[in-house]
Each structure stands twice: as C-alpha cells, then as structure tokens.
Amino acid sequence: MSDAIHTRALRKVFPAIAAKRKRGAPPPPPSNGIVALDSLDLDVREGEFFGLLGPNGAGKTTTIGILTTRVNATSGEAVVAGANVTTQPADVRLRIGVVPQRPNPDRGLSVVENLIFHASYFGVARTEATRRADALLERLGIADKRDAKVDALSGGQQQRLMIARALSHEPRVIFLDEPTVGLDPQARLALWDILRELHAQGRTIVMTTHYMEEADQLCDRLAIVDQGKLLALDTPSRLKEQAPGDTLIELTFDGDAEAVAIAAQSIAGVSRAEAKGAVLRIFSAHAGEVLSPIIAAGEASGRNVCDIHVSGPSLETLFITLTGRKLV
Amino acid sequence: MTDPARVSPSKVFLAILLRDLTVARRELPYFLLRTTLQPLMFVIVFGFILPKMGMVRGDYSAAMLPGIIALSLALSAVQSVALPMVQDFGFTKEIEDRLLAPVAMQLVAIEKIVAGVLQGIVAALFVLPISRLIMGPIHGLTFAHFGLLLAITILGGAAFSALGLFLGTGIAPQQIGLMFSVIVAPMIMFGCAYYPWRGLDAVPVMKYAVLINPLVYVAEGMRAALTPTIPHMNVFAIVGALLALTAFFVWIGLRSFAKRAVS
Numbered sequence: 001m002s003d004a005i006h007t008r009a010l011r012k013v014f015p016a017i018a019a020k021r022k023r024g025a026p027p028p029p030p031s032n033g034i035v036a037l038d039s040l041d042l043d044v045r046e047g048e049f050f051g052l053l054g055p056n057g058a059g060k061t062t063t064i065g066i067l068t069t070r071v072n073a074t075s076g077e078a079v080v081a082g083a084n085v086t087t088q089p090a091d092v093r094l095r096i097g098v099v100p101q102r103p104n105p106d107r108g109l110s111v112v113e114n115l116i117f118h119a120s121y122f123g124v125a126r127t128e129a130t131r132r133a134d135a136l137l138e139r140l141g142i143a144d145k146r147d148a149k150v151d152a153l154s155g156g157q158q159q160r161l162m163i164a165r166a167l168s169h170e171p172r173v174i175f176l177d178e179p180t181v182g183l184d185p186q187a188r189l190a191l192w193d194i195l196r197e198l199h200a201q202g203r204t205i206v207m208t209t210h211y212m213e214e215a216d217q218l219c220d221r222l223a224i225v226d227q228g229k230l231l232a233l234d235t236p237s238r239l240k241e242q243a244p245g246d247t248l249i250e251l252t253f254d255g256d257a258e259a260v261a262i263a264a265q266s267i268a269g270v271s272r273a274e275a276k277g278a279v280l281r282i283f284s285a286h287a288g289e290v291l292s293p294i295i296a297a298g299e300a301s302g303r304n305v306c307d308i309h310v311s312g313p314s315l316e317t318l319f320i321t322l323t324g325r326k327l328v
Numbered sequence: 329m330t331d332p333a334r335v336s337p338s339k340v341f342l343a344i345l346l347r348d349l350t351v352a353r354r355e356l357p358y359f360l361l362r363t364t365l366q367p368l369m370f371v372i373v374f375g376f377i378l379p380k381m382g383m384v385r386g387d388y389s390a391a392m393l394p395g396i397i398a399l400s401l402a403l404s405a406v407q408s409v410a411l412p413m414v415q416d417f418g419f420t421k422e423i424e425d426r427l428l429a430p431v432a433m434q435l436v437a438i439e440k441i442v443a444g445v446l447q448g449i450v451a452a453l454f455v456l457p458i459s460r461l462i463m464g465p466i467h468g469l470t471f472a473h474f475g476l477l478l479a480i481t482i483l484g485g486a487a488f489s490a491l492g493l494f495l496g497t498g499i500a501p502q503q504i505g506l507m508f509s510v511i512v513a514p515m516i517m518f519g520c521a522y523y524p525w526r527g528l529d530a531v532p533v534m535k536y537a538v539l540i541n542p543l544v545y546v547a548e549g550m551r552a553a554l555t556p557t558i559p560h561m562n563v564f565a566i567v568g569a570l571l572a573l574t575a576f577f578v579w580i581g582l583r584s585f586a587k588r589a590v591s
Contacts, residue, residue: 100421108350113350117343117347121426165425
C-alpha cells in the first residue's frame with residue numbers, strides 16, 4: 001500500500017513581526033523569524049488514523065496548513081495522496097477534505113447550500129450534490145437544520161456541518177485540526193463515533209489534538225510534536241510502553257522548588273527530580289516511600305506543599321519526559 | 329479508494345461565480361440601496377431641483393448623467409468586491425472552502441473581479457432609467473455607440489472590482505471606514521462624475537491632477553458613448569488609460585489576495 005502522506009525535512013519559518021521603532025532608537029537585532037516547523041519527516045499510510053499530538057504552538061496547525069496547501073513550506077518536500085503540495089496544489093485539493101480548527105461555514109448560504117455549493121466546486125453535478133448533501137446531513141444528525149441559516153446552528157452542529165462539507169466531494173484523505181476543542185463531552189463522544197465510522201470506510205484521517213485521551217482512543221499511530229520537532233512516533237500502546245516505568249509525582253510548593261529538587265535527587269528511590277517554578281516533578285518506582293522524605297526536604301528548605309498529584313505511566317508522563325512540559 | 333476525476337477550471341469558476349451571484353441576488357435590495365442611493369440623491373438635487381430653480385444651465389443634465397452612470401458602476405464594483413473580501417478573510421476565513429477548490433487560487437480572485445463587474449452593470453442599469461425619469465429629456469443622449477458603451481462598462485467595472493480586491497484584501501477590517509472617507513470619497517468628488525473633464529480648463533492644475541483618478545476615465549468614457557456632443561476626452565486616451573489601470577489594479581489585487589490566501 002502506498003503512503004497517503006509523505007514528508008521529508010519539512011520546514012516552515014514565519015517572518016518575525018518587526019516591532020515599531022521609535023524615532024532615533026537603535027535598529028533591532030537581526031531576526032531569523034519564527035521556526036514553526038523544523039525538519040519534519042512523516043509517513044502516513046493509506047487508510048490510517050494518524051494523530052498529531054502536541055501542546056498549543058507545537059507546529060500542528062502549520063503542518064496541517066502545509067499539507068492542505070494553505071501554507072507554503074520554507075523548504076522540504078510534502079506529497080499528499082500522490083500529489084506534491086508545492087507543484088500540484090490543485091491535485092492535492094481535489095483529494096483532500098479539511099475540517100478547520102474554527103468552523104468557517106459560508107454564512108451567505110443555508111446549511112444544505114453549504115454542502116451543495118462546496119460539492120459543485122469539485123465538479124459534482126447539482127442533483128448528485130443534493131443527494132449527497134441530504135445523506136450527509138442525515139448521517140451527521142443535522143438533517144432537521146437542512147434549510148436553516150448556519151448562524152442558527154450550535155457550535156457542535158457547526159462542527160458536524162464542517163465534517164459533512166469535508167466529505168461532500170468524497171476525498172481520500174481527511175484533515176481535522178483540533179476537531180473537538182470547544183465541544184461539550186456529549187458532542188465530543190458523538191464526534192468520536194463519526195470519526196471511527198469514517199476510518200472504518202477506509203479513509204485516511206489525520207487529526208491534530210492536544211487531548212491525550214482522544215489520541216489514545218482513536219489513532220492507529222501518533223506523532224508527538226513540540227516546538228516544530230517530531231519527538232516520538234508509534235502506536236499509542238507502544239508509546240505507552242516507552243513511557244518511563246516510574247510513577248510521576250507532581251508537588252506544588254508555595255514558592256520556587258529548585259532547592260527542593262536538588263535535595264530530592266539524593267533521596268533513595270527517586271530516579272529523577274526536576275523543578276519548574278513552584279512545581280516539582282519526581283519520577284519514582286516507589287511513590288509511596290519517597291513522598292514523605294520529599295515533603296520533609298521541602299520543609300527543610302522552607303517550602304510547604306500546596307498540592308500533590310500522582311499519575312501512573314501514560315502518554316501524559318511520556319510527553320512530560322520528552323518535552324519537560326504538560327500538554328494542556 | 330479511487331481518486332476523484334479532475335475537474336475543468338472553467339466548471340469550478342462557474343460554480344464559484346454561481347455562488348457569488350446567488351448570495352448577491354439575496355442581497356439585491358441592500359446592495360442597490362448601498363451603491364445607488366448616493367448617485368440618485370445627487371440626480372434629484374442637481375438634475376431636478378436646481379434646474380427647476382433655474383440655478384444650473386439646461387445642458388448640465390447631459391454632462392452629468394453619464395457621470396452618474398459611471399459613478400454607480402464604479403461604486404458598486406469596488407464595494408461588491410471589497411466588502412465581502414473583508415468578511416471572507418476576517419476572523420473565520422469563510423472563503424476557505426473556495427480556496428480549497430481544486431483550481432489555481434488566482435482563479436478564485438479573478439472570479440471575484442468578474443462578479444464585481446456583473447454587479448456594477450446591474451447598478452448602472454438600475455440607475456440609468458431612474459435618472460432619465462427624474463431629469464426629464466436629455467439633450468443629445470444616444471445609445472448608438474453601444475460597442476463603446478459596453479467596452480467602457482466592462483473595463484471600468486473591471487478596474488474598480490480589481491481595486492476593490494486590492495482594498496478588501498490589503499486593508500485591516502478596522503480601517504474599512506477610513507477607506508471610504510480617504511480613498512473613495514475624494515475619488516467621487518474629483519472623478520469628473522459631476523462635471524466634464526473639459527470643463528476643468530478653467531482650473532488647469534485640477535485638470536491634470538485628476539488624471540490619476542480612474543473614475544475620470546470611466547466618466548469621460550460614458551460621456552463619449554452616451555452624450556458624444558458634450559466635449560470629452562479623446563476616446564483612445566480613455567480606453568488606453570482604462571486598460572493600463574485595469575492591468576495595474578488586477579496585478580496588485582491578485583498579489584494582495586495571494587498574500588492573504590496562502591501564508
């Protein structure tokens with residue numbers, strides 16, 4: 001089977017926004033711009049449900065932007081559904097469907113017209129486009145809003161309209177950028193079911209998310225990205241195996257935890273200790289045994305514990321190990 | 329999964345044009361109010377009230393009518409592209425579903441210009457009979473030069489739609505009001521719509537300064553076509569200038585559009 005998506009050394013640098021200079025002020029130091037994506041190599045297989053997991057600003061949306069021909073890569077190569085995004089953008093667009101981060105329906109048109117017109121931009125004849133539109137509205141549970149204005153839809157309904165629109169020209173690859181942000185739990189679960197169904201039909205799905213659970217539940221494979229770099233890529237279960245076997249204990253102190261971290265490193269059973277502001281992260285195979293010596297070490301450095309959080313090995317702990325920060 | 333068949337760009341172009349015309353048809357009353365009320369009020373004051381009072385000469389109507397048609401064409405063409413562009417590229421980027429159509433993105437921009445020309449023609453066709461009705465018989469009015477009339481209408485509409493594309497994609501939404509008071513309003517007043525260019529012989533500095541204003545050529549072109557007995561600018565100069573301005577506005581309009589469409 002061929003690759004649905006193939007990228008090599010994909011890089012995107014956005015020009016830095018020059019700050020306004022006051023008259024007579026010295027010129028600013030030369031800037032090389034903001035690196036949003038740094039040498040990304042990805043291969044997504046045909047029919048795969050692929051997740052891009054990372055915090056805000058990790059480069060996920062930029063990646064989707066390049067793959068959907070809406071952002072020009074600074075360098076590197078990207079091929080989507082057999083077409084090169086730089087040299088054959090119209091062919092790429094013919095084969096992809098895009099669900100944006102924020103619903104952007106055509107407000108000049110009604111719900112069903114959004115689907116019919118969108119299909120017509122892909123050469124679908126009106127009767128066939130109308131048939132597809134009605135079938136999609138039915139399947140996504142918004143058939144009762146068929147002739148409504150899009151402004152009359154709730155956030156979740158608009159998101160479903162965006163999915164229907166992305167499907168109305170029957171694309172091979174579907175991109176979803178943070179599709180469940182802003183949805184209530186019920187709407188989120190409903191969306192998960194829809195995505196599973198699309199996957200079962202054999203479509204390639206690429207989804208960005210910063211929700212661990214979502215990535216874990218839905219994706220065949222996951223790429224963990226941060227600051228424009230690919231940090232890990234595997235199935236969710238293999239990634240979890242890579243997670244440090246230790247339990248993660250997070251202690252929040254009433255002040256800077258640096259001194260406590262240094263003291264904690266010499267406590268027996270602690271495999272790693274690091275401070276970030278007032279938060280101390282301890283990795284240990286014996287969480288129960290190390291907890292009270294750490295609290296004592298904190299008190300010895302004049303710090304009191306305000307909050308304790310203990311979590312077992314998971315994608316979350318792997319992510320923190322890889323990036324030194326939390327997802328959300 | 330099999331690949332969808334390739335679509336011919338002309339088919340996509342027509343589909344997008346049909347979308348714009350569908351939306352425009354629904355907005356027609358608001359569109360006409362927005363773009364033709366100002367020229368029509370001018371017709372009432374200067375083409376009806378003042379002649380009744382004997383304060384303007386009888387042949388003023390003949391000099392003004394073509395200008396009013398030009399003004400309606402230009403105003404509606406520039407607005408019917410610039411205003412939707414501001415919304416389309418605004419917070420939600422509504423234009424995205426058209427930018428994702430399987431054609432070169434420039435085609436989406438060119439479609440906007442064509443839709444602007446068509447809307448300009450609708451406004452001009454609306455204003456012409458009403459003005460004639462308000463002003464009464466107009467000395468020397470003729471439709472004999474239909475070819476020239478059509479050429480000026482299409483070129484003038486294209487120049488102003490392309491200008492609208494540039495303004496709508498290049499100006500921040502917060503500054504759209506400023507666009508009207510700083511760019512559009514002076515263009516109207518110094519566009520030889522309300523007075524013939526030859527009349528500026530009396531004010532030589534103005535006569536040459538206004539030549540940077542694209543409206544001048546549309547208004548003079550309308551005079552050459554509709555009331556040729558009124559002294560007007562040379563037809564070749566008019567068409568040449570309109571061709572050059574249209575080419576320039578299309579170029580800067582497409583550049584500005586591309587900058588907004590792809591980052």
